Amino acid sequence: MAELTPDDVRRWDAGAVLKVFQVASARAATLQTFGEDLGQVGQQLADWDGEAGAAFQASLGRARTDVLSDGRESSQVAAAVCDAWEDVQITKGMMSEVDQTAQGLGFVITPDWKVDVGTAGLLMGSTEAGLEQQILQGQLDTVKAKAHTTDHELATAMRAAVGDAKLDQNGREIPQTPAPPDGYQPVTADQLTQIVPGLSPQRAAQIVGPLNEAMRQGGMNTPQRQAAFISQVAEESDRFNTFEEYADGTEYNGRTDLGNTQPGDGPRYKGRGAIQVTGRANYARMSKDFGVDFVNHPELAAEPQYAFKTALWYWDTHNGNAVADTGDIVKITEMVNGGTHGLDVRTQFYNNALRVLAH
Template sequence: MHVSQSRHFRAAVASTVLIATGTALTGVGAASAANADPVATSVAPRYQEAGDLFTALQFPELPSVGSTSEEAAEAPVEESVDAPAPAPEPAPAPAPAPEPAVSGDELARIVPQMPGDKIAQFVAPLNDAMVRGGIDTPVRQAAFIAQLAVESDSFRTFEEYASGRAYEGRSDLGNTQPGDGERYKGRGAIQVTGRHNYEEVSRFTGIDFVAHPELVAAPENAFTTAVWYWSSRNLNNVADGPGIVRVSELVNGGHHALAQRMDNFARGLAVLAHP
């Protein structure tokens, strides 16, 4: 078969192209064959073990990112230790008890007729009553003690010696029912008298003295009822201003035993203002 020269030429060109393409495909990403070491390229494997590669390149071993399950099993387990609870702060020291306004010795000097056993028994509730009533100056304290000393016969009794019949029918005292005079006679350290006052002091203390008037004379109530009477008549201001005579009139309703009240007051001032 006759083949033209043009066909031979085209076949030669095609062969050349195929040879060039094959050479390019086998040399992608590698150095050209003309520059390569023929010995090295003929024996080097396509892949190398990772360990050999690190050794050949003189790289140190990569650090372990995480331990395997076996390594984790062999590793010692550190027990967690809870932080100790903070020690509780010490409680603040209690405030020291305030000094009593009147000591037992001072009370004995103000009311020299007062029995010694009564001083020991009543000095604390007397001081408590003065604190509650704001009886907090020598003038007020001396006036308060002066009145209580007379009304209670130097703290010997918290119930009036008389029967109370003299108060029967006294509407100014609220004695409107038969027997009110005796039932609500003077009791307590300041001798609260009359149904009306018993009703008021019952509201103040929450104790039903109307139904149980004898409770006013109990030592635990005698000073509480006295400070109620004192405060309800605003006798602190009276002691500060008009003075002991007017205080006596508001406590007793007149001038009964006024000289004794004034003597007690003078002694109280001398003791408390210049201890």
């Protein structure tokens, strides 16, 4: 990759960057409208029975999740490109000021970001020329640092806008995880009882189907990813015995970091689902992504049909596979739990799963 030069900065076209921003913004608006339309159609067909109705409702949540996820991505891309556009303008302005000063002094800016006094030093004297050179070089060094930061920012935005790069909520590029192998090897009920001591064969048979479907949809196609996911949902749900937190949730009252801003939000939005999703903010996001009103009906998150879907939602929105690929059970636990509660049990399940699923 060629080194960035002052000429590269001079050639930057803020207008072209702005057009990319406009395209990304338009795509985000289109996807938002599409997601809203899907939700309206879902309400109209909510009472349909038969194979057609079942097929539509089964696919609607995933479709809306995909569309809204794409829409959020487009919004993040648009914001990143907009930031890059602003910084391009600022950097070009800084470069222009240095160029004007250099021209006025008769100095030359070299391709390697140096101030060359040239023959101008003979006219103004070596002492004065040296002082002016030192001042201008400091300004040029500032421009260079800003230019490299802007160049990286612009590259990230472009990779996301016209490539397949993903951005986090702060506009930073998310490192791509290695693609999992083709195919999905389902976990059996017997394997599940070996991984989670105390889990009855009957209960294992009940939950292994939804568990496998969540892991299949989530791209958990390696023993390491499956072990990570199972270790967390098994501990969070008390060995799959409950999809609703045993505690009453009052400890979450006033937890603004969870979005609990209203009286009674703690008990209302306590942990539910296989991964015990907690807090008004998460319930609101799930409502938008699933097209299901978890905010006004939080108890739905504990229903069997949503228990593993909400767990997968949390896993995906926290880049769970990338964390699982590190093989660090502490990081995996912190990603799910926010701390290390039950780490010894999670570690036991994790190691059991790695051993059982490796064969």
